[in-house]
Amino acid sequence: MNILEKAEQMLRAHPLCDYCLGRQFALLGFGLENKSRGKAIKSLLTMEGHRLLHNEELASSLLRVVAINGSFDMARDILMHFSKFPQEKPACFLCEGQVENSAVIAYKAIEELKGLEFSTFLVGVELPHRIAEREDEFKARFNVTHGESMKSQFSRNIGKQIYEITGKEVDYRKPDLVVLANPFTNFVQLQTNPVYVGGKYRKLVRGIPQSRWVCGECNGKGCEICSWTGKRYSDSIEELIGIPILKITKGEEMAFHGSGREDVDARMLGFGRPFVLEVKKPKTRFFDLKKLELTINDNAKGKIEVHDLYFANKNIIRRLKKAEANSKIYRMIVMFDQSISDEELQKIERVLSDVTIRQQTPQRVLHRRADLRRDKYIYKTKVKRLSYNQAELQIHCQGGLYIKELITGDKGRTNPSVASILRIKATPLQLDVLEIISGE
Template structure:
């Protein structure tokens, strides 16, 4: 059974509720906290120094405490047969309240901008900074760039002669173009790009743009003029990418973008191995309207996607023009529909397809996404 005959004033009131024959001693001689109570000013100083250079409105405090102190408190709790506020919770609150007074920022327990973690064993402070989330829509105005960074297929991102030691399969991406100025203005350490689906590398994203959320990690700035950011991104993008309607967002919106399925509208320039009969093509497109098609994972992505059958609805099809062996069509389809395979049939892996209905080999020559509906 653990017995305590000496405690600092803080622990006397915290543990014994100010009652009992306990000798009040200096914090460094306390048999409960072993001096931690007296180190609060030091911990506050360390936290204040670490927070310099960060822009925030609210913060929380967490501590790491020597296991022996926590174990001793558990044993004391059993001996006294009554509960009391543990040293960790008490210390967090006292440090938080004093830090609030010193820096003029609000101390909270949830929904904070920064969580200050103080390792009391080594006088070390780390910061867990809440990311900044920015919602917007982007247009990809040229072909040949991916939505996100692709690691080099040869070196896996390490860097090799093939990729010019960049570690990347493609020199740039929509993600990198959008993120560069955002990282600079928010002074972040890294980012994550969350898109509402993605277009093929050789497809453009036009119309009203594709919704996305850019997540800025460990930002030292939280309040950036998003109108200015939008202008700077578009200037840097130099006609390759354009962003619209930037606003602040949150993690919940990332989840929503990933979970919701938005109807997409595509414009495809198709080719055939023979002259296209306009009437026959119109009939084929009409036949597809309202249909549920079945698509096995396309051959072109089978190396990185699970091999399964996906059922997708085709909401509408429209013929724009026919010129010899080429035509321009518009397709409104469920999210995740493989449009190239809807046209070609992908060696029978998509049924029905335009090639199958037409009775000729057709393929997509150019593809654009012209609308992402909803949101």
């Protein structure tokens, strides 16, 4: 069946606006909006109807079908010319006239967008059930093979109108925000995508957890034990970095994503640990990262330091989470419960280089981690004597190795360990992460 025959069948069955008729043939022809497609088809049908005018029963004539069900002025004018006035102007069977009205939604969206900073957007459309079902049935009944959905029609129309007024571009992949609209209920809602700020942090002092640590006594409500702060530690890296960013973006919520984490009592030195701070529902998304860096570092002076800030995205968080791909260099001060010989220190160096450590999840984290056995590799260990019973160990190992347990042995759960090699008690005193070496 050719295009005109099919279009005639559709119009004989239902009133259809220019958009909805044209849309059934959307994949045919280039650089044409569906409205023009629909008009072109209706024009040709009108010409055909005009040719047949005197051979057809008026009531069922093609001209009358295009004039009424097509609401098409040219067909109407011809009938009027022959004093045959068609009265009815039924609403489009598929969109009920709403596609022509999409500017209403566009203006409503533009109102809501005022005061928000963004450069790209996308329009997502929801249709009432009955409308979506009707469209599906229609397409099946007329075997529409080159059509487009009503949803994309609406989304393109509304997007174009927003673009023409605001100058902001439509982005299908990573829009700054999404305009959700239901043109049949006049519903408009904005979904602002998060802002992500990535960088690296150094932690210069011990005693700061990575994430906000809620007081276990009062569950954050505030009690005597936590001096009414609701927190076990007054500072966290998440807050020291996140609060200035939350302020500048006027966002509602934040989430901290680190490439692994060090213990509360370990420092993080060297070039620092990669992180991404995510701000949900930001109102501002363009700001000077250099200034932000200064603000964070000023506020957190002596505690932490950030550098190399950049605008990140979701994919970077995914990569950060594969922190185990990184190798790390740690510095650990160890105390032995008796004096230790040079030979013994050399033995630690020898055994803990180029070796795989078998490690069962440490007892101290068992309450929040699954009890698993991991095999982690140590590339090299260097040992330096500090006193008769203290030494400094520099350990370059695969990410994910628990270093404190490498010293104590954790009652045999980590093997080999400094304690098991020397068969004496060894206590970790101070831990620093000296470097995180990216595995990419």
